[in-house]
Amino acid sequence: MNAALSPLRLGPLTIDFPVVLAALAGYSDLPYRTICRELGAPFATTEVMLDKFLLQEGKLRRHLLRSDAGDHPVGGQIMGADPAIMARAAVILRDLGFDAIDLNFACPVKKVVSRKRGGHMMADPEGTLEVIRAVRDAVPDRPLMIKLRKSFALGDEACEAFWTISRGAWAAGADAICVHARAVGQMYKGQADWAFLRRVKEAFPDRTIIGSGDVRTPADALRMFGETGVDGIAAARGAIGNPWFFRQVGDLASGREMTAPTLAEQRAVMERHFALAVELYGEQKATFVMRHFGISYGRMHPHAKRIRMAFVAVRSAAEWRAVLDEHYAGETVPAV
Ligand SMILES: Cc1cc2nc3c(=O)[nH]c(=O)nc-3n(C[C@H](O)[C@H](O)[C@H](O)COP(=O)(O)O)c2cc1C
The missing domain is CATH 1.10.1200 (Non-ribosomal Peptide Synthetase Peptidyl Carrier Protein; Chain A)
Structure with a gap:
């Protein structure tokens, strides 16, 4: 438990330290989640999984879905556009023992977006809300997390889709929204818009908002908390190759000297x-x-x-x- 940072609330689940390991394709597999947990990450999410693959037996399903007794609490992240398939995939995650369900509406990869999944959903707020409602109805008994980007198109400063989806998500019973403060069209380039994160937190003061984007160092994490007021941070590129990241944020937040691993x-x-x-x-x-x-x-x-x-x-x-x-x-x- 860290005295300087408040716990993170995910519906009925309380995570005692608010900096978690983000969903990271190619990285947040069971071995790396285990390593990060052993060094202070209190919560971690799987790599994104295509909903329909969860409905099939196979190698992909076996590896990506692997968890174990020490790997808790853990979020399982799925991506898709068909409400019924997403709902079935969420039930499978719940039945396999995942502690939270995370829906990815943020992935900017061209092949994904062109198939109308992931980040494409930021251009289809109504379709996105149908998916959220279907998953919530199918799995009412696990925290539901939503991963969004700020907008679909770069330059869309009104971010109307974001506001429509987020309001609808709360109304549908979502427990937390993780906001990657870039447009889908931006991929991972340019600066993340932390002022947007602040606006989101101001708009939803009683909801759980997890910030994402440009948290490269432990000091960045504290700066994001201070500048935006988000409740939690999903550490992504900053934690790739630095599983000590979580311990280091804890050190800094408590006023201790930040130690680097020998x-x-x-x-x-x-x-x-x-x-x-x-x-x-x-x-x-x-x-x-x-x-x-x-x-x-x-x-x-x-x-x-x-x-x-x-x-x-x-x-x-x-x-x-x-x-x-x-x-x-x-x-x-x-x-x-
Ligand atoms: C290699 C890589 C893989 C990623 N995979 C996922 C993923 O599977 N699911 C997801 O929601 N976000 C994924 N992301 C996005 C991150 O979780 C995060 O939102 C993004 O990198 C912004 O944070 P950062 O600037 O601190 O890295 C990925 C990012 C990277 C760099």
């Missing part, structure tokens, strides 16, 4: 992460996944560029471990 600590966490990935994926796939993570972890290392190059060249588990042996043997404390 190389020995980084190595221990990376080794544990590798072992968890092997458990989930088997060694071959884990090596591929962990090459990707190794590159991200590398940014915590004093010689980030060198580490990046070393992980990019990795082709086997033995080579992955050799990078640790070569570069993570010292005890140097990297600068934060």
Whole structure:
């Protein structure tokens, strides 16, 4: 429990620290959620999953849906446009033990938007509300979270769709809205509009608003709380490769000195992460996944560029471990 930041309310669920691990395709799988939790993340969300894949048995479903006893509370995130399919997918998540249902209306990936899913829904407020209502009706007994962007089109400063969807979502019984303060058309570029987050919080003072966008450092998180008044923050790119992020925000918020992980600590966490990935994926796939993570972890290392190059060249588990042996043997404390 952190004295300086208030708990985060997700309907009946209270999360005792308000900085959570965002839904991150390619990153917020069970192994990384476990690592982040062990370092202070109180809540985490799966990678986005296509609703119809949840209705099918298969490899994708098995990996993306994997959770375990330590992985709670956890949100399961789904994406789709058909209210009936989304509702069935939400029921499956609930029955599998997910603690909260998260609906993604924010994904800007072209292939997704062109198929009228994800961020496309920001251009279809009525369709979005039908999905929200169907899911709420189907799963009345779990917190319902909605992920929105500020608008669909870049330059749409009225953000009418946002206001229509958010008001309708509260009326339908949603428990929290996570706002990525960029337009769908902006993808991940340009600055996130924190003034918009402030407007949203002012418009819905008694509702749970989770802010997202440009929280790259622990100091950014405190600044977002201060400037916008949001109730929670979904740490995304700032937490990729820095699972210590959550602990660091807690340190800063409590007025303690923010500690950076030593190389020995980084190595221990990376080794544990590798072992968890092997458990989930088997060694071959884990090596591929962990090459990707190794590159991200590398940014915590004093010689980030060198580490990046070393992980990019990795082709086997033995080579992955050799990078640790070569570069993570010292005890140097990297600068934060
Ligand atoms: C690699 C990557 C994958 C993402 N995957 C998801 C996802 O599956 N679901 C989701 O709601 N948002 C996803 N996002 C968006 C983030 O959760 C977050 O809203 C966005 O990155 C803005 O925060 P940031 O500027 O602090 O990174 C993803 C972002 C990135 C960079």
